[in-house]
């Protein structure tokens with residue numbers, strides 16, 4: 001079926017016992033065993049079923065199945081936040097002495113996790129010099145466990161060449177992990193281009209209403225773990241953290257995601273609540289519709305800002321002048337998403353004045369909400385980064401990031417217009433329109 005239908009139906013038919021058409025919220029911690037033998041079979045992973053909600057929950061399972069269907073995966077694990085998903089996706093494959101190789105431009109908390117958490121635990125994170133697959137390949141060695149990237153970088157808005165990265169990763173015997181939060185499976189399905197594992201912050205577009213934190217890891221089921229037995233012994237040899245199970249034998253294609261659940265989630269406990277799973281399922285039902293409107297509105301806003309005399313630069317992926325335009329055409333079908341960045345002439349000060357003058361557009365650090373929101377990364381999401389880290393992450397000091405919502409587009413433009421007016425006195429002289437110079441500015 002198509003995305004619009006999958007988004008509404010995948011993972012759930014009416015409830016067999018109550019006939020409830022909406023997905024029930026199974027607000028329970030534990031599940032009763034029929035007998036001691038039944039309980040033992042569940043613990044031995046011989047019978048599928050629920051034991052305890054730190055391992056699985058029926059409401060969350062619907063969300064997992066729906067996300068796996070949208071992302072073309074064989075299975076998914078939902079967790080308490082996007083950062084938990086990023087963490088588990090990698091923690092499932094690494095140990096002290098190993099490394100991962102990543103593209104340089106990433107979400108702020110992901111950079112901090114990589115630079116300051118993983119490294120202290122003895123897992124080296126190697127940032128490639130650029131987005132080029134050749135620069136990534138140079139850093140891969142026999143201790144590398146994965147290549148990591150964001151399909152659309154947040155906030156830099158760069159697009160990863162997934163096919164080239166997958167090729168390099170596979171040639172060197174490691175999986176490609178892709179954070180697909182900004183693109184969503186509606187605009188891009190990374191597994192189609194060779195990604196092995198996809199992670200999401202469900203907090204953003206997928207939930208879509210700024211109400212609920214959540215994350216997901218989707219397994220393509222395609223990476224040949226057994227061909228690289230030594231490198232991936234946690235999946236191909238007996239696992240002491242789950243009484244000696246060999247994941248590739250017990251779970252076949254789903255080995256990776258099964259271990260993620262039974263080792264990472266079971267023992268470190270980032271769990272999505274059933275109520276959150278329900279709210280995120282509500283969001284997913286309208287994801288394809290919302291993305292259509294997000295893209296339409298953002299395209300108009302990019303056109304408006306891109307030609308505005310007060311705007312120094314505006315980066316939108318669908319723009320023919322954008323450095324990622326060819327990649328946007330290939331991977332996003334020319335759709336630029338809902339996300340754009342720009343800087344005012346007059347730099348940091350003009351940008352701050354503009355930011356303070358916004359009325360409809362909310363000042364906050366979230367994206368993917370039905371509401372239009374604006375953020376100044378250098379003073380918020382990325383403020384803990386050093387100047388060098390900021391530059392590598394593609395964050396300029398004056399940069400404003402807009403996540404264009406699904407309000408009426410004229411109302412969005414009118415708010416931008418009045419905020420740009422408010423910033424005019426702070427623009428550099430050369431760009432003040434002659435009529436304002438004449439009026440004494």
Ligand SMILES: *Cc1c(COP(=O)(O)O)cnc(C)c1O
Pocket residue numbers: 081082083084086107109110150154179181182200201202203204213214215
């Ligand atoms: C927001 C975000 C995350 C983290 O997600 P949370 O749900 O806030 O933990 C990770 N990656 C990207 C690209 C994001 O935009």
